Structures are given as C-alpha cells and as structure tokens.
Amino acid sequence: MQTLEKVNTIINTIKNNIEKIGRQLRIIEVCGTHTVSIYRNGFHTLFKGYIDFISGPGCPVCVTHEGYIDNLIELAKMNHTIYTFGDLLKVPGKSMSLAEAKAKGAKIKIMYSPVDAVENIAEDEEAIIAAVGFETTVPAFALSLEKVLEKDLKNVKFACELKTIDQPLKILLKDHIKVDGLILPGHVATILGVDGFKFVEEFGIPSVISGFEKYDILLSLLSLTQSILDNDFTVKNEYKRVVKKEGNTVAIRYIERFFERTDAYFRGLGLIEGGGLRLKSEYSAFSIQLEYDYDSLSNSACRCADVLTGKLKPFECPLFERVCTPQTPKGACMVSQEGSCNAYFRFGKWK
Amino acid sequence: MMRTIRKEHGNGGKQTYELIDNLFKPIFGSEILKSGDDSTVFSLNGMKVGISTDSFVVKPYFFKGGDIGKLSVCGTVNDLAVAGLEPKYITVSFIIEEGFSMDDLEKITKSMKKYADLAKVEVVAGDTKVVEKGAADGIFINTTGLGVARDTQKMPSISRIKGNQVVIVSGDIGRHGACIYSHNEDLGFEDRIESDCGLLLDVISELMQEVDVAYMKDLTRGGLATALNEIAQKSGFDIKVEEEKIPVADEVKALCDILGLDSYYLACEGRFVAIVNGDEKEKAIEILRKYNGFACEIGKVEESREKRVYLSTTFGGTRILDMLYYEMLPRIC
Numbered sequence: 200m201q202t203l204e205k206v207n208t209i210i211n212t213i214k215n216n217i218e219k220i221g222r223q224l225r226i227i228e229v230c231g232t233h234t235v236s237i238y239r240n241g242f243h244t245l246f247k248g249y250i251d252f253i254s255g256p257g258c259p260v261c262v263t264h265e266g267y268i269d270n271l272i273e274l275a276k277m278n279h280t281i282y283t284f285g286d287l288l289k290v291p292g293k294s295m296s297l298a299e300a301k302a303k304g305a306k307i308k309i310m311y312s313p314v315d316a317v318e319n320i321a322e323d324e325e326a327i328i329a330a331v332g333f334e335t336t337v338p339a340f341a342l343s344l345e346k347v348l349e350k351d352l353k354n355v356k357f358a359c360e361l362k363t364i365d366q367p368l369k370i371l372l373k374d375h376i377k378v379d380g381l382i383l384p385g386h387v388a389t390i391l392g393v394d395g396f397k398f399v400e401e402f403g404i405p406s407v408i409s410g411f412e413k414y415d416i417l418l419s420l421l422s423l424t425q426s427i428l429d430n431d432f433t434v435k436n437e438y439k440r441v442v443k444k445e446g447n448t449v450a451i452r453y454i455e456r457f458f459e460r461t462d463a464y465f466r467g468l469g470l471i472e473g474g475g476l477r478l479k480s481e482y483s484a485f486s487i488q489l490e491y492d493y494d495s496l497s498n499s500a501c502r503c504a505d506v507l508t509g510k511l512k513p514f515e516c517p518l519f520e521r522v523c524t525p526q527t528p529k530g531a532c533m534v535s536q537e538g539s540c541n542a543y544f545r546f547g548k549w550k
Numbered sequence: 551m552m553r554t555i556r557k558e559h560g561n562g563g564k565q566t567y568e569l570i571d572n573l574f575k576p577i578f579g580s581e582i583l584k585s586g587d588d589s590t591v592f593s594l595n596g597m598k599v600g601i602s603t604d605s606f607v608v609k610p611y612f613f614k615g616g617d618i619g620k621l622s623v624c625g626t627v628n629d630l631a632v633a634g635l636e637p638k639y640i641t642v643s644f645i646i647e648e649g650f651s652m653d654d655l656e657k658i659t660k661s662m663k664k665y666a667d668l669a670k671v672e673v674v675a676g677d678t679k680v681v682e683k684g685a686a687d688g689i690f691i692n693t694t695g696l697g698v699a700r701d702t703q704k705m706p707s708i709s710r711i712k713g714n715q716v717v718i719v720s721g722d723i724g725r726h727g728a729c730i731y732s733h734n735e736d737l738g739f740e741d742r743i744e745s746d747c748g749l750l751l752d753v754i755s756e757l758m759q760e761v762d763v764a765y766m767k768d769l770t771r772g773g774l775a776t777a778l779n780e781i782a783q784k785s786g787f788d789i790k791v792e793e794e795k796i797p798v799a800d801e802v803k804a805l806c807d808i809l810g811l812d813s814y815y816l817a818c819e820g821r822f823v824a825i826v827n828g829d830e831k832e833k834a835i836e837i838l839r840k841y842n843g844f845a846c847e848i849g850k851v852e853e854s855r856e857k858r859v860y861l862s863t864t865f866g867g868t869r870i871l872d873m874l875y876y877e878m879l880p881r882i883c
C-alpha cells in the first residue's frame with residue numbers, strides 16, 4: 200500500500216510538471232520494448248491528455264526489410280540451415296515470411312543465442328546465422344564468430360543485417376520529428392553507455408535512458424518531465440543499476456574487433472548512411488553477400504515511415520486493421536510484438 | 551495465393567475461432583453447434599445431457615505434473631464439468647506413429663485409466679490407428695465425453711451472464727503452458743514448473759451445490775485472456791479485470807520474463823473462471839480456496855456491451871486484453 204502511495208505521488212508530480220510546462224508533451228520512446236511496456240502497463244491511458252507517446256525506430260525486427268527475408272529464404276532453398284531469433288519468423292518477405300517458408304519445409308531453426316547455436320551446429324549442416332539487431336545483440340554475434348574461429352568451423356556463415364541506433368535517431372531528430380523529450384533504449388545503452396547517447400544533447404532535446412519495468416518507466420518520466428521543465432538537455436540515466444557512463448567496454452571492443460560501419464536499409468525509413476554494421480573484410484569468408492534491390496522495397500500504401508516519425512497515429516494508416524494486422528503485417532510497425540502498430544492493435548491505444 | 555493452415559489456426563486464439571466460425575460452422579450447419587461452447591448441452595428424451603470432444607497432441611508426452619494420457623481424460627472431463635454436467639462415459643481414440651514405444655503407450659494408457667477412475671467415468675468405446683513413420687508425431691489422442699446435468703434448475707449458461715457479476719479464477723494461471731515451454735526450450739526449468747493438469751470435478755461439484763454459478767469456463771489453450779474474450783464475445787458484455795489481482799506464480803513469471811511470454815495467454819489445464827452474483831462471491835471464493843489457495847476475484851462483468859476485455863493496470867491505467875493473435879507456444883495439449 201505504501202508503494203502504491205509513492206507511485207501515486209510520482210504520477211501526480213509528473214502531471215504537475217506537465218501542467219507547469221503548459222501543454223501536452225510529445226515523447227518518443229525509441230525502443231520497441233519500451234513501447235510494449237508503456238502500452239502493457241496502461242501509461243497511455245494513465246497520462247492521457249498529458250503525454251502523447253510516439254514509437255521510434257528502435258525495434259530491430261520492425262526495421263528489418265523484406266529483401267533480407269527474401270535472401271534468407273533463397274539461401275534456405277539452397278539447402279542451408281538458417282538460424283534465427285524467433286521474432287524474425289513473422290517478418291513478411293515479398294512473397295512469404297520465414298514462418299511460411301518453414302511450414303513449407305525450409306530448414307529454419309530458432310536460436311536464443313548465436314553462441315549456443317554455433318555450439319550445436321552439426322558437421323553436415325551448411326549453417327547461416329541471421330545476424331539481426333541493434334548494438335545490444337552485436338556482441339553476441341561477435342562472440343559466436345570468435346567461437347567459429349576457435350573451432351575452425353568451415354560450415355558457418357553470417358547473414359548480417361545489423362543496425363546502429365545513432366544514425367536513424369540523428370536523421371529523425373534533424374529532419375523528421377518534433378518532440379519534447381526522448382526515452383532512450385536501456386538495452387543499447389548497456390553496451391554503448393551514457394556516452395553513446397551524448398550526441399542527442401546537440402539537438403537541444405531532453406532525454407533519459409530508461410529500464411523496462413513499469414517503475415523504471417515511471418521514474419524516467421519523472422526525470423524527463425523535470426528536464427523539460429528546466430530546459431536541461433543533459434542525457435539522464437535512470438537505469439543506473441545496469442547502464443554505466445562508459446558502457447560495456449569489453450562488448451564495445453568485441454564489436455570493434457569484428458565489425459565496421461556500413462549503410463543499411465531500414466524498413467519504413469529507407470537507406471541510412473552508416474546505419475548498419477558488417478563484418479570487417481578480414482572476416483569476409485564468414486559473411487554471406489546479400490543482394491538487395493532497394494527500389495522495390497517499399498509498400499506505397501504502407502505509412503510506416505510516417506508512424507515511425509510521429510506524423511501519423513497507427514490507426515490513421517489506411518492499411519491499419521483492414522489489411523494490416525499482426526497475422527498479415529504489411530509494414531514495419533505491425534510486424535513485431537514490439538512495433539507501435541502491433542501494440543496499438545493489441546492494447547487499444549485509441550481507447 | 552493458396553490458403554493454407556498455419557500453426558496459429560490451432561493455438562486456441564483469434565485464428566482458431568475464425569477457422570471455426572468461417573469454415574466449420576457454415577459447412578456443418580448444425581444449430582446446436584452454433585451455440586459453440588466446449589461442451590454442447592441438449593435435451594434427449596427428456597434428459598439434459600452434454601457432449602464434448604477434444605484431441606491431444608502435446609509434446610513431450612510426459613511432463614512434470616502429468617502426461618498426454620492424464621491430459622486427454624482431464625481435458626474432456628473438465629469441459630463437461632464446467633458446463634454443469636456430471637461426466638459418465640468417455641471414448642478414446644489413438645493415432646500412433648509406427649515405432650512408438652510400447653512401454654510409453656502402456657504408461658499413457660494406465661494414466662488414462664487412473665484419471666478415468668478418479669473422475670468416475672467409464673471408457674466405453676475406442677479406436678486405434680497406426681500410421682507410417684513420419685505421418686504423425688508419436689501419439690495423438692482424441693477423447694469424447696458424455697455427461698448428464700447435475701441440476702437442471704441451476705445450469706450455468708452464457709445467457710445468465712449480466713452486468714456487475716463477479717469474475718473469479720480458481721487458481722494461479724499459466725502453469726501448464728509454462729511447464730511445456732520449459733520442457734521444450736531446455737532452459738533448466740523442467741523441474742521447477744509443475745503443470746496444473748488435473749480434474750476439476752470435486753471443486754465444481756461442491757461449488758455448484760453451494761452457489762448458483764451463472765457461468766464457468768475452463769482455461770485451456772490461449773489462457774485466461776482468450777477465455778475472457780470468448781465470454782465477452784458470446785455474452786455481449788464487457789469484462790474488466792485487475793492486473794494486481796490475477797494470480798501468477800513467481801516461477802511462471804520468471805519464465806515469461808526470460809522468454810518474452812505473456813502469462814495471460816499461457817495455457818492452463820486445471821483452472822477455470824466462474825461468474826457469480828456479487829452476493830455469492832465470498833462463499834464461492836471460500837469453496838475454491840479449499841482446493842487452491844490462489845483462487846480469488848479478478849474483476850467483474852461491466853454494464854457496457856462492446857464485447858471487450860479491459861485490464862486495469864497496477865498504476866491505474868487501462869488497456870485492452872485481447873485474444874491471442876500470434877503463435878506463442880509449442881504444442882501444449
């Protein structure tokens with residue numbers, strides 16, 4: 200009961216801060232896990248009229264484009280075994296998803312960790328590790344490549360579609376979006392540290408690194424509304440139990456040892472310079488060359504780009520609920536359980 | 551594009567209902583079938599009887615707290631029990647893959663017999679098919695049960711649901727789904743989470759003797775959220791439940807956190823929700839707690855009629871609690 204009293208005090212303080220600011224705030228939560236936590240815990244109704252939550256481009260599944268999926272399916276047809284995180288299964292390719300390809304007999308296996316996957320690959324398997332994710336998952340792929348090198352495995356390759364968080368955020372903040380504050384992704388910050396998000400300060404927008412539990416988000420909103428009130432653009436860290444100023448230096452070294460920057464295509468946002476990571480040239484023997492026709496990668500009716508940039512609410516998209524549903528996702532934001540359209544669809548933000 | 555069956559069509563969620571409503575019901579065209587509950591109650595020569603059928607494809611066949619044999623009897627018996635029926639007879643059908651262990655088959659059959667005896671149902675007919683290796687996955691079992699009304703004056707029915715009634719859950723949720731998941735994912739949880747697979751006959755029998763229960767539904771595939779949505783759809787009323795009150799064991803929560811699952815959608819195989827009038831809730835909870843200490847009130851039937859289920863969150867927000875939309879689990883029952 201005492202906890203709930205404290206919670207109510209914090210909620211009231213947040214609302215008081217916003218009343219002092221004098222307008223409804225537009226706050227972007229960059230990470231999909233935050234999106235789900237915000238809707239799952241009902242923050243969108245709790246702060247209705249006070250905060251307009253906008254979902255950012257930080258869901259790695261959502262921004263994985265159909266060209267990548269098509270490449271994986273083609274590789275599976277050539278008798279490769281694809282090892283993938285489970286949430287990539289539903290991402291639509293041009294004609295089918297990995298889940299549908301699996302139902303048709305393609306050798307697609309779900310992994311929880313690429314390191315474990317490498318440990319269990321059979322000698323007679325031609326394995327391809329689907330390397331997808333932001334900086335959070337990159338160290339795991341680096342570790343699994345180290346293991347491949349240690350074991351001298353010749354039958355394992357990586358299909359890299361890894362993303363970096365800074366470039367899409369810079370583009371969003373510079374060209375696309377007007378927001379009062381940012382909730383920054385705690386998982387990526389675990390790797391990159393508070394220092395990894397210092398660039399946000401240059402845009403003159405308050406921000407906070409947040410954890411994912413409901414209490415984390417509540418405290419982050421308290422900190423963020425205070426920053427907005429004070430015009431304080433310093434990146435705040437409300438996930439101190441996990442995120443250090445300098446980040447995880449061991450993980451960063453691993454990333455830098457094996458990977459280098461490259462351009463990357465984000466579903467919904469297009470090709471972003473320096474928005475991805477690829478294996479360095481000395482490890483090219485372990486990398487699968489992927490073929491993309493970027494011009495064919497957008498669904499003209501799909502308004503994901505506008506949703507991801509806060510110009511449109513999911514239910515304002517002409518495809519939402521009519522043809523675009525969690526079972527038949529047409530665009531980035533409906534694909535993953537952490538996509539904003541998916542969260543709207545399931546948790547009913549329009550209520 | 552050719553329409554094909556996907557795994558989601560069998561997960562007990564939205565797509566299962568769409569398949570039933572859009573394909574099976576129109577083709578079969580039976581008026582009785584359209585009432586569409588897990589058991590169908592009808593009059594036969596002046597008697598109120600009910601019938602229910604269910605197939606079981608769970609893997610692994612043996613799990614902590616049960617096995618496919620126990621599940622196949624409990625599942626059908628519980629479907630009859632929540633409809634206010636006393637199960638009397640059951641049929642069993644096996645589809646077995648060539649090469650299946652005879653010892654395992656014997657163990658499964660003995661388990662079925664044990665729970666049929668406990669439920670006081672007699673196995674009166676059966677069938678066995680063996681298919682070549684690869685044409686099935688080990689063993690599939692179908693059971694069909696027949697029961698008679700316990701009390702024709704107090705039959706639970708979806709039509710008896712009305713605004714302001716109380717929603718009670720008979721115990722903590724999600725154990726069976728979590729148990730099967732822990733077995734399948736090799737996470738070292740196998741000995742930590744016991745399935746709730748079990749018979750509901752005694753608790754329901756006592757509850758119905760003491761309380762006039764408006765409606766009951768056992769929680770199976772799709773879990774609590776899907777069951778509540780089905781009740782909302784069929785009754786026409788909204789239901790509002792409170793996050794803080796829904797009982798979930800710590801080990802189930804932990805597994806959900808690790809694997810990104812939602813306990814509201816995890817299967818149960820020995821839990822049910824009961825809907826009762828407010829003045830009977832204390833008595834109902836008291837009875838249910840004799841059998842499971844977690845039994846409690848979780849919410850109420852609203853006066854509004856949008857056929858939705860709402861969840862009040864711990865901090866006072868509200869969100870929609872929808873049916874299961876995606877494939878969350880391996881084969882669970």
